[in-house]
Amino acid sequence: MSYSVWAILKGSIGKDLTKVTMPIWLNEPISMLQKIGEVTKNTSIMDRAMQERNDDCRRLALISIFFLSQYAEVYLRQRKPFNPILGETYEIIQPNHRFICEQVSHHPPVTAFELEGPGYTLQGDTVVNGGLRGASLEFVSVGVNHLKLTDTDEVILCKRPNTSAHNLIFGTLYVDVHGTCEITNVTKNIKCVLDISRVGWSSTNNYKVEGKVLDANQ
Numbered sequence: 001m002s003y004s005v006w007a008i009l010k011g012s013i014g015k016d017l018t019k020v021t022m023p024i025w026l027n028e029p030i031s032m033l034q035k036i037g038e039v040t041k042n043t044s045i046m047d048r049a050m051q052e053r054n055d056d057c058r059r060l061a062l063i064s065i066f067f068l069s070q071y072a073e074v075y076l077r078q079r080k081p082f083n084p085i086l087g088e089t090y091e092i093i094q095p096n097h098r099f100i101c102e103q104v105s106h107h108p109p110v111t112a113f114e115l116e117g118p119g120y121t122l123q124g125d126t127v128v129n130g131g132l133r134g135a136s137l138e139f140v141s142v143g144v145n146h147l148k149l150t151d152t153d154e155v156i157l158c159k160r161p162n163t164s165a166h167n168l169i170f171g172t173l174y175v176d177v178h179g180t181c182e183i184t185n186v187t188k189n190i191k192c193v194l195d196i197s198r199v200g201w202s203s204t205n206n207y208k209v210e211g212k213v214l215d216a217n218q
Contacts, residue, residue, distance in 0.1 A: 026079055027080055027082050028079040028081060030081050031090070032083060032103075032111055033090035033101050033111060035081045036090075036101050037090055037113075038070065039122075040097060040115065043066075043094075043096065045065055046120060047117070049062035049066065050117075058213075060156070060188075061192060061213050063156065064181075064183045068194060068196075071177045074175050075174065075175060075177075078173050083109050084111070085106070086103055087103060096118055097117040097118075099113065099116075100114055101114070104125075108127075109126070110125055110126055111125060112125045119151045120147060122146070122147045123145065124143075124146065128142055136165060137164060137165040138164045139163045139164065140162050141160035141161065141162055141163075144158055146158075153187070155187050156185045156186070157184045158183045159181050159182045159183070160181065161177050161179045161180075162177070163175065163177050164176050164178070166199070174199065178197065178198040180194065180195050189215075189216040190213065190216060193211060193212055194210070195211070196208075196209050
């Protein structure tokens with residue numbers, strides 16, 4: 001691409017980036033609603049987790065894998081989805097799950113969603129705090145996703161990782177997911193902690209994820 005992202009963003013330092021007009025070539029040909037709906041691609045992991053009725057820690061580990069799997073392809077996609085219009089909805093209906101989301105705010109852009117499957121309901125939104133910091137864009141996730149296991153009436157809170165886009169001035173543009181995620185079963189008092197490494201100068205730990213499940217005694 002012959003255009004420079006930095007040429008567009010350099011005049012936006014300190015501004016609300018959600019109100020900055022971007023050229024169409026920065027977008028991939030889907031909307032944010034469709035991109036969020038991609039969480040349904042790995043519902044088979046949740047189905048497997050729901051079958052783990054005798055081991056709470058193993059079930060939480062599988063739920064954490066499902067939660068993190070939605071970020072697996074982020075590094076391959078450097079373009080942003082199109083912003084939906086206020087009130088726009090998107091729905092996916094499959095034999096074993098149902099997904100619906102709606103654009104509930106235009107400035108800032110916020111999408112709320114719900115995923116229902118056999119034995120669980122997942123609710124969340126896309127609220128982030130974002131800003132231009134030198135040669136990178138940083139997006140810090142706000143709030144948590146709420147997962148309810150309907151068969152056992154358990155509540156699980158999922159803290160989302162942060163995202164950043166790098167090399168806006170020179171080099172190859174890349175998107176990175178990083179930070180610490182906690183998936184906490186507040187009913188059983190156990191949690192899974194996931195540490196996602198930042199992409200750095202050395203490729204040793206790039207895209208590396210380390211996790212552990214802690215019970216009430218740890």
